[in-house]
Amino acid sequence: MEKSRLIQRLMRIFLGELEELIDTLENGVEALERADRPDERTQALETLFRAGHSLKGAAHAVDNPRFESAGHYLEGLFAGMRQGTAPVDAETLTLLRAKIAAMRTDAARLAIDALAQDVQPPVPGRSASTRRHLLVVDDSPTTRNMVKEALETAEYRVTAFEDGLTAWQCLQEQSVDLVVSDVEMPRMDGYGLIEKIRAAPHLSRLPVVLLTALENEVDRQRGLLAGATAYLFKSEFSQVGFLRIITQSLQNNYNDKP
Incomplete structure (x- = not known):
């Protein structure tokens, strides 16, 4: 039941983002056609490339191979246009x-299918005051809402932010048990957030799990060294594996406390 509810919520989030990305693609193609100057063309192609990249990532997060493939194709096409290798x-x-x-x-059909799914009633759990705050x-x-929903399904209390700076401000004001962070973000990236956390005496032992698209060994070592x-x-990403690591990180932090 919990897994079904999680999938339904994630699909609603994805459908909203999908509609915005399709609008961006339509507007980007129109801007590209109207572009008279090189800078206008460059800006339009950059917008289109980012939309294709975001589509690929969002579809991957909800395991939708059709839109993931479309995003991969568009990302490659617009990259080729930027480099002059595609017409x-x-x-x-x-x-x-x-x-x-x-x-x-296809998005409209997907929305109809999502609406046809049965919505399960909420399952009562522990009160917010007794749950770990992540x-x-x-x-x-x-991705932000996918991770948030997965953690809430496991009965954690979750606060979500879109960049490291606002998360850092929250850490100054609220008690937090663990942070799950991306690396590449505006204003303050994941490395910068970890640096501040480790430098703060009252937060230096706080568990920080990096969940990122930077998937080479150099970046991995940099994150662990940070x-x-x-x-x-x-x-x-696997919900079961992810929650297991969250549980272990919280338990290890509890055991390590003096």
Whole structure:
């Protein structure tokens, strides 16, 4: 029952972000067609590339291979246009409009399917005052809410932020038991957040789990050396494995306290 409710909530979040991304793609293609100056063309292609990248990541987070494949294709196409290896001509723009229109149709069908799912009633749990308080920090709404929902299903109390600076401000004002953070974020990234946490005497032992798309060994070692309790790849996210690491990190922190 809990897993079904979680999937339904995540799908609603994804559908909202999907609609925004399709709008961005449509507007971006129009801007690209109207672009008269090189800087206008560069800006339009950058917007389109980011939309394709975000679509790929959001679809991956909810295990939707159809939209993940579409995002991967668009990301590669717009990267090629930026580098001059893919054409930007009337034929290509026409094909793009057709693909985006097909995506909107698929999104509408997905929304209808989601509405047809039975909604399970909430299951009573422990009161908020007795639950561990965790912070989730990620600039992607889909990932942020996916992680938040997974933790709330496990009866943690969760506060979510879109950048490290607002999370750091919260840490100055509230008692927190663990932080789950992305690395690449505006204003303050995950490395900067860990640095501040480890430098603060009252927070230096706070568990910090990095969940990121930076998936090479160099970045992983940098995160662990910075003081991350664990370094997890977004592409390998598993709710069961993730919650196991959260539980272990909290337990280890409790056992290590003097």
